[in-house]
Amino acid sequence: MSNLVEPRHEALAAVVGVIKNGRSLDVLLSAADARLTDERDRRFCRALAFGVLRHHRWLQAQVAALLERPLRNRDQDVSLLIELGIYQLACLSMPPHAAVGETVAVTRPLGKRWAAKVVNATLRRFQREGVVSELGIESPAIEYSLPDWLYAQIQLDWPEACSAVLAAQNARAPMLLRTNLKRSTTAELQARLAEIEVTSEPVADLPAALALEVPVAPARLPGFAEGCFSVQDGAAQLAAPLLALEPGQRVLDACAAPGGKTAHCLELADVEMVALDSDADRLARVDETLSRLGLSAQLISADAGNPQTWWDGKPFERILLDAPCSGTGVIRRHPDIKWLRRSTDPAQLAAGQRRLLAQLWPLLAPGGQLVYCTCSILKQENEAVIADFVQDQDDVTIQPLALPFGRALRYGWQILPGEGNCDGFYYACLRKD
Ligand SMILES: C[S@@+](CC[C@H](N)C(=O)[O-])C[C@H]1O[C@@H](n2cnc3c(N)ncnc32)[C@H](O)[C@@H]1O
Incomplete structure (x- = not known):
C-alpha cells in the first residue's frame, strides 16, 4: 500500500461527509478515488467507509462507553475517527498495531494533533478490554446500526423477517x-x-x-x-421481464435514469422506447448506457407526473414506473441511506409515487400493462400505494406474480434484502381493462 494514512483520512472524510453534512457516499467516494492514486488504497478507503457506515450506531455506542468524557460536538470528526479505528480492530483482520498507529496518525491531516492522545488511549483501551457488550440500552437498532424510526418501521412491516432483513442490510452485496x-x-x-x-x-x-x-x-x-x-442486481433484473414485451410495442420507462431497466427492456425485445427522467444530468447517463450497449430510445427530460408538458397523445402498450423511493431495499449497497433518510421521507415519497401512478395511468392503452416497482421495503411506498390505486380505479386488474424469490402479498410481490442473494425490491403488475 502506497501510504497507510491517506486512505484512512479519505475514508474518514467520506464518513464525516455523510454523517455530518448529509452528503451522498457515492459522490464522496468518487472524489476520494480521484485523489487516491493506488488502486489498493481506493479499495481500502471504500471498505473502511462502507464498514463504518454499516456499523455506525454500534461503533458510536462503543466509543461512548470507552471515552471518559464525551467529545465536543465540533469534534465529531475525532469520534468518527475512533469509530474507524474500532472498526478495523473489531471487524478487519489487520495487525492491531498498524490499525492503531495509522489511525492515530490521521489526526495530523485532520489538523487536530491534540486528539492523537485521546484516539490512541481509546483504541488501546478497546484492544485491552474488547467489545463492550453491556451498552446500557439493549436495542436491535444499536446492534444492527440503524435509526430508531427505521428500525421501528421495518419491525412493524416485517415482524417475522426483521432480524434477517437487518443482518442482510449490513452484509456485502454480490x-x-x-x-x-x-x-x-x-x-x-x-x-x-x-x-x-x-x-x-x-x-x-x-x-x-x-x-x-x-x-x-x-x-x-x-x-x-x-x-x-x-x-445490475438480481432483483432489478426481474423487473423488465414482468412487462412481457413484444416487438413493436410502444413502451414508456417513466423514471429511467441511469437506464439499467430501459436497456434491459431493449435487450429483451425490439420495442419503441420512450425513456423519461426529470433529472437532465441523470438522463445523460441513460444516453451513455444505451450508446455503449448499441441500443436506442427517445430520451425526454421532464416530470413524468405532468404529461401535458411532454406526452404526444399516443398511448403506450407498456409502462414501467420504477418510482423514486427511500432505497431501503438497497442499504447493503448504499449504507449512507440509513443516515440520510428522515422519518418523514416515506410519507412524502408515497405522495409522489401516488401522483406519478395516477398521472401515468391515462397514458396506458386498454389491454396494456404497467409495472410499478421500487427498491424500498416499506409497505407505505409499496403495497399501500397499489392497494389504494386498485381500490379507487375501476379499469385496473392486478396480475398475480410468481417470482423465484420473496413473497406474494395481497397486492404485489416483495423481495426482502438477502432473499435469493438479491436487493430488496417490490413489484406490482397492473393491467388496464
Ligand atoms: C429508482 S431511480 C430509476 C432507476 C432506473 N429505472 C434504472 O433501472 O436504472 C428513480 C429515477 O426517477 C427520477 N425521477 C424522480 N422524480 C421524477 C419525476 N417526477 N419524473 C420523472 N423522473 C423522476 C429520478 O431522477 C431517478 O433517476
Whole structure:
C-alpha cells in the first residue's frame, strides 16, 4: 500500500461527509478515488467507509462507553475517527498495531494533533478490554446500526423477517452482471471473463445473469466497452421481464435514469422506447448506457407526473414506473441511506409515487400493462400505494406474480434484502381493462 494514512483520512472524510453534512457516499467516494492514486488504497478507503457506515450506531455506542468524557460536538470528526479505528480492530483482520498507529496518525491531516492522545488511549483501551457488550440500552437498532424510526418501521412491516432483513442490510452485496443477449450469450461472456481469471457463475432463475466471485471495476472486464453486459442486481433484473414485451410495442420507462431497466427492456425485445427522467444530468447517463450497449430510445427530460408538458397523445402498450423511493431495499449497497433518510421521507415519497401512478395511468392503452416497482421495503411506498390505486380505479386488474424469490402479498410481490442473494425490491403488475 502506497501510504497507510491517506486512505484512512479519505475514508474518514467520506464518513464525516455523510454523517455530518448529509452528503451522498457515492459522490464522496468518487472524489476520494480521484485523489487516491493506488488502486489498493481506493479499495481500502471504500471498505473502511462502507464498514463504518454499516456499523455506525454500534461503533458510536462503543466509543461512548470507552471515552471518559464525551467529545465536543465540533469534534465529531475525532469520534468518527475512533469509530474507524474500532472498526478495523473489531471487524478487519489487520495487525492491531498498524490499525492503531495509522489511525492515530490521521489526526495530523485532520489538523487536530491534540486528539492523537485521546484516539490512541481509546483504541488501546478497546484492544485491552474488547467489545463492550453491556451498552446500557439493549436495542436491535444499536446492534444492527440503524435509526430508531427505521428500525421501528421495518419491525412493524416485517415482524417475522426483521432480524434477517437487518443482518442482510449490513452484509456485502454480490456483483452481478446482466449479459446483453443481443451481443453475447452468458456462456460466451463467462468464458471471456475466465480468460482474465475472473470467476463467475450463472444464477438460477436469472437467464442473463452472471455472479462474480470477487467484485471488479466493470470497465476492467472484457466486453464492457463493446456493450456485452451491464452491472445490475438480481432483483432489478426481474423487473423488465414482468412487462412481457413484444416487438413493436410502444413502451414508456417513466423514471429511467441511469437506464439499467430501459436497456434491459431493449435487450429483451425490439420495442419503441420512450425513456423519461426529470433529472437532465441523470438522463445523460441513460444516453451513455444505451450508446455503449448499441441500443436506442427517445430520451425526454421532464416530470413524468405532468404529461401535458411532454406526452404526444399516443398511448403506450407498456409502462414501467420504477418510482423514486427511500432505497431501503438497497442499504447493503448504499449504507449512507440509513443516515440520510428522515422519518418523514416515506410519507412524502408515497405522495409522489401516488401522483406519478395516477398521472401515468391515462397514458396506458386498454389491454396494456404497467409495472410499478421500487427498491424500498416499506409497505407505505409499496403495497399501500397499489392497494389504494386498485381500490379507487375501476379499469385496473392486478396480475398475480410468481417470482423465484420473496413473497406474494395481497397486492404485489416483495423481495426482502438477502432473499435469493438479491436487493430488496417490490413489484406490482397492473393491467388496464
Ligand atoms: C429508482 S431511480 C430509476 C432507476 C432506473 N429505472 C434504472 O433501472 O436504472 C428513480 C429515477 O426517477 C427520477 N425521477 C424522480 N422524480 C421524477 C419525476 N417526477 N419524473 C420523472 N423522473 C423522476 C429520478 O431522477 C431517478 O433517476
